[in-house]
Amino acid sequence: xxxxxxxxxxxxxxxxxxxxxxxxxxxxxxxxxxxxxxxxxxxxxxxxxxxxxxxxxxxxxxxxxxxxxxxxxxxxxxxxxxxxxxxxxxxxxxxxxxxxxxxxxxxxxxxxxxxxxxxxxxxxxxxxxxxxxxxxxxxxxxxxxxxxxxxxxxxxxxxxxxxxxxxxxxxxxxxxxxxxxxxxxxxxxxxxxxxxxxxxxxxxxxxxxxxxxxxxxxxxxxxxxxxxxxxxxxxxxxxxxxxxxxxxxxxxxxxxxxxxxxxxxxxxxxxxxxxxxxxxxxxxxxxxxxxxxxxxxxxxxxxxxxxxxxxxxxxxxxxxxxxxxxxxxxxxxxxxxxxxxxxxxxxxxxxxxxxxxxxxxxxxxxxxxxxxxxxxxxxxxxxxxxxxxxxxxxxxxxxxxxxxxxxxxxx
Amino acid sequence: xxxxxxxxxxxxxxxxxxxxxxxxxxxxxxxxxxxxxxxxxxxxxxxxxxxxxxxxxxxxxxxxxxxxxxxxxxxxxxxxxxxxxxxxxxxxxxxxxxxxxxxxxxxxxxxxxxxxxxxxxxxxxxxxxxxxxxxxxxxxxxxxxxxxxxxxxxxxxxxxxxxxxxxxxxxxxxxxxxxxxxxxxxxxxxxxxxxxxxxxxxxxxxxxxxxxxxx
Numbered sequence: 086x087x088x089x090x091x092x093x094x095x096x097x098x099x100x101x102x103x104x105x106x107x108x109x110x111x112x113x114x115x116x117x118x119x120x121x122x123x124x125x126x127x128x129x130x131x132x133x134x135x136x137x138x139x140x141x142x143x144x145x146x147x148x149x150x151x152x153x154x155x156x157x158x159x160x161x162x163x164x165x166x167x168x169x170x171x172x173x174x175x176x177x178x179x180x181x182x183x184x185x186x187x188x189x190x191x192x193x194x195x196x197x198x199x200x201x202x203x204x205x206x207x208x209x210x211x212x213x214x215x216x217x218x219x220x221x222x223x224x225x226x227x228x229x230x231x232x233x234x235x236x237x238x239x240x241x242x243x244x245x246x247x248x249x250x251x252x253x254x255x256x257x258x259x260x261x262x263x264x265x266x267x268x269x270x271x272x273x274x275x276x277x278x279x280x281x282x283x284x285x286x287x288x289x290x291x292x293x294x295x296x297x298x299x300x301x302x303x304x305x306x307x308x309x310x311x312x313x314x315x316x317x318x319x320x321x322x323x324x325x326x327x328x329x330x331x332x333x334x335x336x337x338x339x340x341x342x343x344x345x346x347x348x349x350x351x352x353x354x355x356x357x358x359x360x361x362x363x364x365x366x367x368x369x370x371x372x373x374x375x376x377x378x379x380x381x382x383x384x385x386x387x388x389x390x391x392x393x394x395x396x397x398x399x400x401x402x403x404x405x406x407x408x409x410x411x412x413x414x415x416x417x418x419x420x421x422x423x424x425x426x427x428x429x430x431x432x433x434x435x436x437x438x439x440x441x442x443x444x445x446x447x448x449x450x451x452x453x454x455x456x457x458x459x460x461x462x463x464x465x466x467x468x469x470x471x472x473x474x475x476x477x478x479x480x481x482x483x484x485x486x487x488x489x490x491x492x493x494x495x496x
Numbered sequence: 497x498x499x500x501x502x503x504x505x506x507x508x509x510x511x512x513x514x515x516x517x518x519x520x521x522x523x524x525x526x527x528x529x530x531x532x533x534x535x536x537x538x539x540x541x542x543x544x545x546x547x548x549x550x551x552x553x554x555x556x557x558x559x560x561x562x563x564x565x566x567x568x569x570x571x572x573x574x575x576x577x578x579x580x581x582x583x584x585x586x587x588x589x590x591x592x593x594x595x596x597x598x599x600x601x602x603x604x605x606x607x608x609x610x611x612x613x614x615x616x617x618x619x620x621x622x623x624x625x626x627x628x629x630x631x632x633x634x635x636x637x638x639x640x641x642x643x644x645x646x647x648x649x650x651x652x653x654x655x656x657x658x659x660x661x662x663x664x665x666x667x668x669x670x671x672x673x674x675x676x677x678x679x680x681x682x683x684x685x686x687x688x689x690x691x692x693x694x695x696x697x698x699x700x701x702x703x704x705x706x707x708x709x710x711x
Contacts, residue, residue: 156612158612179616180614180615189605191603191605195708197708198708207614210613254610257613394532396646
């Protein structure tokens with residue numbers, strides 16, 4: 086089949102950027118004995134390497150079944166599973182599973198083994214020597230934020246829920262598998278710890294770049310964790326498989342829109358950073374400017390206040406027209422101290438939150454040194470949202486055109 | 497004659513009988529454990545066979561021991577053999593039941609994560625399920641041993657070894673001066689064996705249970 090590549094039409098080069106997926110599910114179905122409807126119904130899905138793919142959907146949609154089909158804890162009724170280009174539908178399931186990390190909600194640490202023995206499970210089965218295992222165990226403990234000297238000899242019962250979950254992640258990573266399956270890994274953890282573990286895990290993923298299939302029923306978690314989200318309906322039918330941005334701005338159908346819920350635009354604000362949007366123009370002036378100049382500046386604009394900057398261009402005071410007209414005090418002492426300061430890496434949601442608390446409905450963006458960058462107000466946010474919508478629409482149109490072109494070229 | 501006079505005079509013989517008694521108990525418990533744990537392993541995952549095994553082992557325990565020993569004479573004759581067979585039958589229920597209970601009480605999430613990491617059926621059983629069920633299984637064996645210590649005394653009806661001989665001998669001569677001290681001293685030996693077994697099992701449980709699952 087390698088000889089056919091030479092005859093491939095030139096038009097297909099546009100898809101050359103699409104590298105082979107880490108996992109490909111082909112026409113995969115699962116019918117449980119005694120059930121009329123398939124739990125997974127002819128699923129086709131490509132999972133690209135190095136990304137977090139979230140399977141999300143209402144309970145009973147088959148998302149957990151789909152995940153377990155991948156490491157064959159559930160054997161498919163029909164279809165194929167391709168891992169790294171190799172058909173693994175019929176290989177020894179135990180050997181397959183040692184190549185795939187597995188983390189479940191209840192963690193499932195072995196209570197009779199120490200944390201380091203738990204982590205060493207797969208390396209021992211693979212026959213690593215003890216020295217290598219010990220080094221790897223300590224490395225992983227440190228990686229998930231558990232001090233090796235303290236935790237390696239402890240038993241699971243000595244750990245808190247969050248620590249157990251970290252140990253579970255370390256255990257799943259032990260033999261450095263290319264793929265990890267995570268079934269509601271943070272589902273049983275209190276909201277505050279969950280948020281921290283999610284953030285830690287995202288940071289970890291920046292360095293380990295695993296291909297992760299992550300199951301959750303929580304759309305907010307999906308949006309936060311996913312590079313891509315597959316929204317699944319009954320029988321694991323893919324309703325939409327796309328980036329969080331696109332799913333929020335351009336839901337494929339009513340089912341997806343319903344599943345996202347009413348706050349889609351608000352959720353969308355979590356995905357955009359202040360540095361990525363166009364900031365709005367509020368009148369600014371040096372704090373040592375003449376009072377008349379500042380007043381003229383304010384009158385020329387449609388805003389209600391002027392932001393005064395100090396000699397280092399750091400926000401110093403917010404002053405309104407009325408305050409400027411009372412000329413009994415110097416500029417540095419009238420108005421309000423700077424408020425609602427956000428940094429460029431803040432999300433629009435953070436900025437909006439600050440904005441709502443501020444007097445002028447405006448958040449001020451400053452860099453790490455406190456130097457003024459611009460302002461964010463409601464008009465800015467609303468413009469940014471409209472821009473995202475337009476982008477999403479354009480992109481889906483272009484992709485639809487490309488797909489159409491590809492189909493016509495094939496036939 | 498007082499109990500102490502009797503113990504003083506018959507001490508050596510009593511010690512011999514006590515060791516004999518302990519011996520038959522240990523052999524019976526060992527066989528019962530092998531059979532009971534095996535039956536538990538074979539049936540804990542399937543409801544039908546599991547209930548059947550538990551029901552049969554339960555029935556064994558309800559047969560009056562005197563009758564069971566007697567019933568075994570035509571098949572196995574007299575002596576140690578029918579005694580051991582009967583004691584093994586009595587010892588089964590606590591062991592089978594605790595093996596099944598212990599294995600079934602292992603958190604399914606633990607077994608699932610073991611399977612998900614690529615542990616095969618036997619590795620899972622021997623590395624995960626059995627070690628976790630171990631304290632419960634061992635409790636079953638201990639209960640079984642203590643039950644058998646008492647019932648082994650009845651083995652004297654089939655001329656089995658142990659302290660039962662003295663009890664039957666004395667009961668046949670109630671009214672004679674040595675009858676009561678002889679019964680009491682045999683009972684004393686049996687109680688001592690039971691306490692010893694209990695203690696030894698506590699030590700074994702402690703030594704063989706992982707620190708991670710110790711209460």
